[in-house]
Amino acid sequence: MQKIVSKCINGLSGEISIPSDKSISHRAVMFASLAKGKTLIKNFSKGKDPHSTLNIFKSLGINVDYLSDTEIEISSKGELIQPNKFLYCGNSGTTMRLVSGILAGQHFDSVLIGDESLSKRPMKRIIEPLTLMGAEIEATDYHAPLKIFGQNLHGINYVSPLSSAQVKSSILLAGLFADGVTSVTEPYVSRNHTELMLKYLGANISSNSNTVSITKSTLEPKDIYICGDISSAAYFIVAALIVPNSDIIIRNVGLNPTRTGIIDAVKLMGGDIEILDCNEISGEKVGDIRVKHSDLKGCEISGKLIPKLIDELPVIAVLATQAEGQTIIKDAADLRNKESDRISTTVCELKKLGADILETPDGFIIIGKTELNGGNILESYHDHRLAMSLFVAGLVCKNDILINDFEWTNISFPEFEELFVKIS
Numbered sequence: 001m002q003k004i005v006s007k008c009i010n011g012l013s014g015e016i017s018i019p020s021d022k023s024i025s026h027r028a029v030m031f032a033s034l035a036k037g038k039t040l041i042k043n044f045s046k047g048k049d050p051h052s053t054l055n056i057f058k059s060l061g062i063n064v065d066y067l068s069d070t071e072i073e074i075s076s077k078g079e080l081i082q083p084n085k086f087l088y089c090g091n092s093g094t095t096m097r098l099v100s101g102i103l104a105g106q107h108f109d110s111v112l113i114g115d116e117s118l119s120k121r122p123m124k125r126i127i128e129p130l131t132l133m134g135a136e137i138e139a140t141d142y143h144a145p146l147k148i149f150g151q152n153l154h155g156i157n158y159v160s161p162l163s164s165a166q167v168k169s170s171i172l173l174a175g176l177f178a179d180g181v182t183s184v185t186e187p188y189v190s191r192n193h194t195e196l197m198l199k200y201l202g203a204n205i206s207s208n209s210n211t212v213s214i215t216k217s218t219l220e221p222k223d224i225y226i227c228g229d230i231s232s233a234a235y236f237i238v239a240a241l242i243v244p245n246s247d248i249i250i251r252n253v254g255l256n257p258t259r260t261g262i263i264d265a266v267k268l269m270g271g272d273i274e275i276l277d278c279n280e281i282s283g284e285k286v287g288d289i290r291v292k293h294s295d296l297k298g299c300e301i302s303g304k305l306i307p308k309l310i311d312e313l314p315v316i317a318v319l320a321t322q323a324e325g326q327t328i329i330k331d332a333a334d335l336r337n338k339e340s341d342r343i344s345t346t347v348c349e350l351k352k353l354g355a356d357i358l359e360t361p362d363g364f365i366i367i368g369k370t371e372l373n374g375g376n377i378l379e380s381y382h383d384h385r386l387a388m389s390l391f392v393a394g395l396v397c398k399n400d401i402l403i404n405d406f407e408w409t410n411i412s413f414p415e416f417e418e419l420f421v422k423i424s
């Protein structure tokens with residue numbers, strides 16, 4: 001589907017409520033499937049990725065009752081059964097990497113497959129540590145399909161070269177089925193939804209600075225309410241900051257401190273952003289945010305901030321085009337391993353609009369403030385986050401833009417456009 005985006009003249013105003021967090025939705029399905037009994041999951045994502053996870057667990061013997069389009073009840077016997085088909089992860093790296101950890105320690109064999117993009121993404125990062133735990137995984141050149149031969153696993157102390165929640169979670173989930181203690185240490189703390197939800201469901205898990213440890217555990221079935229996704233809120237945060245005369249309230253935003261890097265970055269840039277209130281639900285922080293159009297200045301985004309805003313970097317690049325001076329984003333080389341090579345795809349498409357942006361090996365350098373011209377056809381490279389970031393750029397372009405393959409936004413955020421219309 002091609003999407004035309006025109007300049008937003010009157011500013012964005014009003015209130016929206018952000019739909020379900022993708023990362024937490026995946027974990028809710030996985031962990032509920034491992035707990036014996038019934039789990040009610042409220043505010044489950046409508047995105048395609050979490051539904052890939054849900055379908056896989058149905059193939060692994062879990063029963064799902066659809067109570068509404070965002071409410072499901074999972075019934076599990078507390079153990080998985082051998083699937084009679086390949087398990088399709090679609091576009092979802094989180095599904096493939098986390099489910100691998102779970103399947104590595106089962107008493108049956110299974111095969112995980114993905115779409116074209118996922119089949120090109122690196123799996124060595126999980127195959128290596130899982131193999132150290134005794135897993136047997138066959139993959140050509142460390143890429144999907146992954147053939148997993150269930151084994152008895154043992155704990156390890158893994159010092160990860162990456163700050164990656166997918167790697168950390170894969171190992172911790174294998175640790176749920178392994179003998180002894182499994183520990184993962186990462187350079188900087190990545191999103192900790194796995195740790196929080198496993199703890200909420202009664203697992204033996206503990207964290208100490210950058211290290212998380214787990215031992216074999218039985219999970220309890222407990223209702224899970226999933227908060228809104230700050231990565232989805234990011235498009236609205238940036239849009240309100242850059243479109244003149246904007247003032248919006250974004251409700252139900254997940255405010256887990258391992259995910260709020262976008263708020264930190266906006267503050268560094270001098271943006272007018274305010275957290276209105278904050279509660280805790282199912283072990284996660286959630287609150288409302290008010291954002292207004294602001295005069296912005298460039299900043300440096302690097303180091304421990306990167307894992308806290310990794311998925312927001314394409315839209316932060318758009319933000320930086322509207323900030324005075326230089327914005328440097330570095331230490332983000334892993335962006336090249338996402339649904340597209342987000343360093344080169346972001347740079348290529350923003351350059352088409354007239355942005356002053358330079359590709360570096362581990363990020364980008366942007367000089368602003370630039371008036372974006374538009375009048376172009378842009379590619380989304382089948383990457384949901386790039387498609388939505390380009391839409392936001394279109395709101396401040398002089399001329400209309402056209403974005404190809406815009407339907408890929410359904411991977412994480414099918415409600416994206418409808419919510420934009422609400423505040424336009």
Ligand code: S3P
Pocket residue numbers: 022023024094163164165166167169190191310311334
């Ligand atoms: C995710 C972790 C991040 C993120 C992805 C979702 C998760 O990946 O980019 O969209 O749910 O654990 P990495 O942990 O590999 O950086």
